[in-house]
Amino acid sequence: MEIINLEDLKHGNRVANYSIDLATKLNLSDYNISSIYLSGLFHDIGKSQLNQNILNKPGILTESEKAHINKHPFYSYREVLKMGYPKNIALDILYHHENWNGTGYPKGLKNLEIPLGARILKIMDVFDALTVERPYRKKLNINEALSIMDKEILTYDPTLYLLFTRYIAEKHKTSIIRSNFPNLSRILDNKYLYLRNEF
Template identity: 40%
Template sequence: MAEHNDVKKINETAGYQRTIAEHKRTIAEQERTIAEQERTIAEQERTIAEHKERIDIEKKKVIEISEVVEQTSMLLSRVMELRDPYTKGHSEHVGEIAVNFVTLNPLLNFPKEKIPMIYRAALLHDIGKIGISEQVLNKPTKLTEAELVMIKYHTNLGYNLIKSFLFDKLVGDAILYHHENFDGSGYPEGLKGNEIPLIARIFRIADYYDALTSSRPYRPALEPEVALRIMKGDSRCFDPNLFSFFVESIEHITKKASVPSEVPNARN
């Protein structure tokens, strides 16, 4: 009986030892798995860090390009104003009015990231005037038919100048269509109503208002109330909803606007 108990104990001990050995193997395997997982996590962290670095570099490049484009747009706008001194500051004013217009009107649901583009579009909207003779641009008396045709060509000329550069479509639309009238009587294509891109319908109002309230070779600057009266009399030019909003909010719309930079968070 004692012998039987001894054998039983030996067997039990051997069983425990096997179980312990198995546990040890399992623990060793788990440790290997954990070590592998740690390596994988470390690799993923390295990959994330590399991606982040690449994204930061790309963001920096976008900012640099954006700043160059901004400065080039400003330079071109100044060059144009040298040829047509009466329009000095006009492009900036149109930009400020248009930026206020979209930021103050929530119904337009204008994408926030496109707001800096509006200002750029404004700086360049009359860029085609670079190709128009100074005598015609600054003529203090009534323009002939041929001179009018020449002046009207500044929209196509401007668009052709910038179309091969990397500008947002909005900039091209503003340059090409800012003289289209809502009733279809404008140029260059005689577009009507909503066929005219939103940005061009906004610019039509901003451009018209700033032209009237600035001095010209053929007349002094008009008072805002007089300008509004003239615009109301020529309302066929404007999108009626946008024009009503402009009339209602004119005091705020014509204030100096703060134009956000293109990639606001990437500077940090």
């Protein structure tokens, strides 16, 4: 029997709202903003098809348990298509665990091979997961969360990540301590400033 977890629904709603805020800052069309919202809302719907004991396990996962959980983007993709949503929304969902440097899953896509919506979801999904209570970890404050994300910066679209950190500072009206933050002027090469041409 499939189980829809209330916390997964809340997580999807938060990710969707974070994502449309960033998409709006990119001056995307209304259609693309609404598509990214729906992708965020449903990105984890496939977790209902996972073994819930594994999904909510408080300890360290085995390799087989990780492989099981890593199936959820495909389950979410398939479910959204069955619900009648457009394929671009389903693809954002399928690829929201892909990494900018090609180390993600399910296909190991990298850079602009990853749809823009998926690249936005990637950032917002991680941020929300770090800043809410989890079975295996207490929630982190903003600076703690960003410190962890900074260490994984090569997995994020660097242009979007820079915009995201500015957005978080504005949203929470706070100074962000970035003692471990890498030199973005070094990472942000002109070839990454592409967003106006994506749609």
